Amino acid sequence: MSKATIGDVAKAAGVSKKTVSRVLNNEPGVRKTTQDAVNAAIKSLDYVPNLNARRLRTNQSYLIGVLYIDYPSNFYGSLILNGAIKACDKLGYDLLIRPFESGYDAQMISAALKHMVERSNVDGFIVVPPLCEDESVIQALEETETPIVKIASLNQDSHISIHSDEKAGAQLAIEHLVNLGHSKIGFLNYLVGHAAGKWRYEGYKEALEMHGIEENANHVCQFRYGETTLEQACRKMLSQADRPTAIFTANDASAAVVYRIASQLKLRIPYDLSVVGFDDDPAAMNLWPPLTTVSQPVAELGYNAATILIEQCIRHKAKAALPLSLPELVIRNSTGPLPE
Amino acid sequence: MSKATIGDVAKAAGVSKKTVSRVLNNEPGVRKTTQDAVNAAIKSLDYVPNLNARRLRTNQSYLIGVLYIDYPSNFYGSLILNGAIKACDKLGYDLLIRPFESGYDAQMISAALKHMVERSNVDGFIVVPPLCEDESVIQALEETETPIVKIASLNQDSHISIHSDEKAGAQLAIEHLVNLGHSKIGFLNYLVGHAAGKWRYEGYKEALEMHGIEENANHVCQFRYGETTLEQACRKMLSQADRPTAIFTANDASAAVVYRIASQLKLRIPYDLSVVGFDDDPAAMNLWPPLTTVSQPVAELGYNAATILIEQCIRHKAKAALPLSLPELVIRNSTGPLPE
DNA sequence: CTGAAAGCGCTTACAG
DNA sequence: CTGAAAGCGCTTACAG
Numbered sequence: 001m002s003k004a005t006i007g008d009v010a011k012a013a014g015v016s017k018k019t020v021s022r023v024l025n026n027e028p029g030v031r032k033t034t035q036d037a038v039n040a041a042i043k044s045l046d047y048v049p050n051l052n053a054r055r056l057r058t059n060q061s062y063l064i065g066v067l068y069i070d071y072p073s074n075f076y077g078s079l080i081l082n083g084a085i086k087a088c089d090k091l092g093y094d095l096l097i098r099p100f101e102s103g104y105d106a107q108m109i110s111a112a113l114k115h116m117v118e119r120s121n122v123d124g125f126i127v128v129p130p131l132c133e134d135e136s137v138i139q140a141l142e143e144t145e146t147p148i149v150k151i152a153s154l155n156q157d158s159h160i161s162i163h164s165d166e167k168a169g170a171q172l173a174i175e176h177l178v179n180l181g182h183s184k185i186g187f188l189n190y191l192v193g194h195a196a197g198k199w200r201y202e203g204y205k206e207a208l209e210m211h212g213i214e215e216n217a218n219h220v221c222q223f224r225y226g227e228t229t230l231e232q233a234c235r236k237m238l239s240q241a242d243r244p245t246a247i248f249t250a251n252d253a254s255a256a257v258v259y260r261i262a263s264q265l266k267l268r269i270p271y272d273l274s275v276v277g278f279d280d281d282p283a284a285m286n287l288w289p290p291l292t293t294v295s296q297p298v299a300e301l302g303y304n305a306a307t308i309l310i311e312q313c314i315r316h317k318a319k320a321a322l323p324l325s326l327p328e329l330v331i332r333n334s335t336g337p338l339p340e
Numbered sequence: 341m342s343k344a345t346i347g348d349v350a351k352a353a354g355v356s357k358k359t360v361s362r363v364l365n366n367e368p369g370v371r372k373t374t375q376d377a378v379n380a381a382i383k384s385l386d387y388v389p390n391l392n393a394r395r396l397r398t399n400q401s402y403l404i405g406v407l408y409i410d411y412p413s414n415f416y417g418s419l420i421l422n423g424a425i426k427a428c429d430k431l432g433y434d435l436l437i438r439p440f441e442s443g444y445d446a447q448m449i450s451a452a453l454k455h456m457v458e459r460s461n462v463d464g465f466i467v468v469p470p471l472c473e474d475e476s477v478i479q480a481l482e483e484t485e486t487p488i489v490k491i492a493s494l495n496q497d498s499h500i501s502i503h504s505d506e507k508a509g510a511q512l513a514i515e516h517l518v519n520l521g522h523s524k525i526g527f528l529n530y531l532v533g534h535a536a537g538k539w540r541y542e543g544y545k546e547a548l549e550m551h552g553i554e555e556n557a558n559h560v561c562q563f564r565y566g567e568t569t570l571e572q573a574c575r576k577m578l579s580q581a582d583r584p585t586a587i588f589t590a591n592d593a594s595a596a597v598v599y600r601i602a603s604q605l606k607l608r609i610p611y612d613l614s615v616v617g618f619d620d621d622p623a624a625m626n627l628w629p630p631l632t633t634v635s636q637p638v639a640e641l642g643y644n645a646a647t648i649l650i651e652q653c654i655r656h657k658a659k660a661a662l663p664l665s666l667p668e669l670v671i672r673n674s675t676g677p678l679p680e
Numbered sequence: 681c682t683g684a685a686a687g688c689g690c691t692t693a694c695a696g
Numbered sequence: 697c698t699g700a701a702a703g704c705g706c707t708t709a710c711a712g
Binding site: 052056075085095098119282 | 388390391392393395396399401403410412413414415418421422425429432434435436437438439455458459460461596622623625626
């Protein structure tokens with residue numbers, strides 16, 4: 001097991017502990033032949049540095065915290081974690097997760113953050129939406145004076161936010177519908193207050209404009225998540241004489257609502273109505289016909305967030321442009337040509 | 341912030357560092373008045389012990405790892421994590437998660453475990469099914485010589501396994517159906533090879549026996565997870581002249597299959613067919629009519645697993661009887677009286 | 681019941 | 697390009 005210490009390696013390589021330390025940390029100014037000798041000793045002794053000693057000495061924990069709301073079937077959060085773990089593995093960090101119940105309050109947040117910072121000494125935080133849109137959370141975070149990176153946040157002034165080009169994703173959806181001949185394209189947004197809802201709506205608007213289609217207020221419904229008027233509004237939209245022939249929804253969960261209402265109104269998908277969602281949520285796998293949707297590389301967001309947090313915010317390496325992931329259109333069976 | 345050290349506290353309380361350490365660790369043999377003085381100093385200095393120093397000195401990480409397979413909508417895994425985190429918070433530990441893709445292989449496992457043990461120095465592991473039923477995983481785990489606690493494992497000889505009384509849960513389901521007048525009660529098991537599948541089947545059998553009902557081989561279907569013959573078998577079972585009037589499924593996902601087949605066969609739930617699931621899986625929330633199912637306290641399993649791992653396996657406190665959580669029947673609308 | 685000394689395994693600050 | 701000494705903040709092993 002990992003019993004060898006830096007002293008054993010130093011002795012085996014015929015150098016000082018400090019020189020071994022230099023090699024371990026890729027510090028410059030070590031002769032190539034010395035490096036090789038040290039590396040050989042490391043290998044032959046099966047040496048693994050003692051992280052706890054390094055932690056004590058450098059006063060860093062090499063731990064980063066992820067704050068998210070835990071709700072059933074949170075595929076988004078899981079993928080963020082997966083991506084972040086991959087980045088941590090690569091950079092020598094570990095991930096500390098901190099799920100909150102949806103009924104969290106400001107006091108629970110600040111107690112949890114205090115615990116993570118004072119006891120576990122996390123070096124930084126990744127904050128997943130919708131938590132990163134909660135001012136009380138951000139404020140509590142700022143009080144800890146610990147670096148943070150947000151994911152898909154509306155407010156990008158005070159902190160770095162990692163996201164994909166969701167607007168472009170929405171445009172992909174609209175373009176697909178226009179190519180199928182549709183011009184009466186509705187929009188159902190259940191994510192008002194989220195960056196995602198805003199960006200996807202912007203993409204919808206700009207794509208319509210690009211194709212010379214006028215936006216029709218009767219074909220657009222926007223709500224906060226949890227507002228139960230969604231179904232009524234959807235029913236109303238689809239019951240109009242001048243109803244849309246296609247609907248783009250800001251998330252797949254809303255698309256499921258459209259399916260239900262369409263079935264009640266005897267509108268067959270895709271023959272009478274085309275539907276495009278957003279998210280490629282596995283929970284939508286049960287929808288019939290299979291949903292055409294926009295998929296963004298969520299794990300990549302988690303990976304990028306952790307990487308930027310560690311390299312730029314913690315290690316203060318040179319800042320580079322933030323990566324912008326690209327969503328893709330996944331064409332399945334819920335979209336079809338404009339009915340004659 | 342947490343700048344004060346044990347030395348500052350010692351000075352403020354007029355005692356030695358060792359005595360402060362005794363108070364911090366609840367070691368016996370400190371006079372009450374001394375304790376009070378130390379605690380007052382701790383409070384006034386806002387002292388929080390430096391975990392990294394303790395880690396280095398005690399050669400423990402106060403970290404425990406959780407191994408699980410990551411798949412979409414893994415509500416079970418999430419609840420285990422939530423419960424385990426709660427226990428860790430209470431006992432001064434942190435949780436390191438390690439999700440594997442379902443296509444994992446033995447080499448990925450042992451590389452990941454090596455990393456967690458040698459680099460992150462985890463003090464113990466919690467292993468979630470179905471990973472804990474994989475012999476290659478258990479073997480790799482044993483090679484690390486680190487304590488482990490399994491959750492709901494078939495093999496309970498070599499390691500502690502935490503689970504609920506799933507057999508009793510299954511019996512609750514059958515009793516409910518018997519009370520509604522049913523005696524032709526089918527069983528659909530999609531979890532062969534899992535402890536859950538075994539225990540739920542045993543509960544089914546014993547409950548039938550208890551009520552003097554003979555088991556009918558044509559009313560029982562058992563498969564490994566992922567075998568696609570489930571639908572066919574279910575259709576066959578329900579197409580028989582002597583079909584069951586009620587079906588108990590070993591998990592909610594299988595109940596969803598029953599719903600689909602029943603709909604194809606024009607069997608109305610619950611009028612023509614009663615259905616009881618197991619898990620109370622939030623993914624089954626979309627089922628109509630709402631599914632009667634057995635719910636086990638999954639977060640409690642995670643809590644108990646972490647507690648036992650830390651107190652018994654790591655700290656070697658006195659062993660007590662393992663806790664046995666109790667499942668509950670959640671009656672919704674998929675079960676009704678035997679049709680006339 | 682309490683304390684002085686040593687040391688866990690690294691890195692920092694300095695010297696050469 | 698390399699190293700000797702000191703020290704991070706705790707706990708262990710011992711002494712009284």
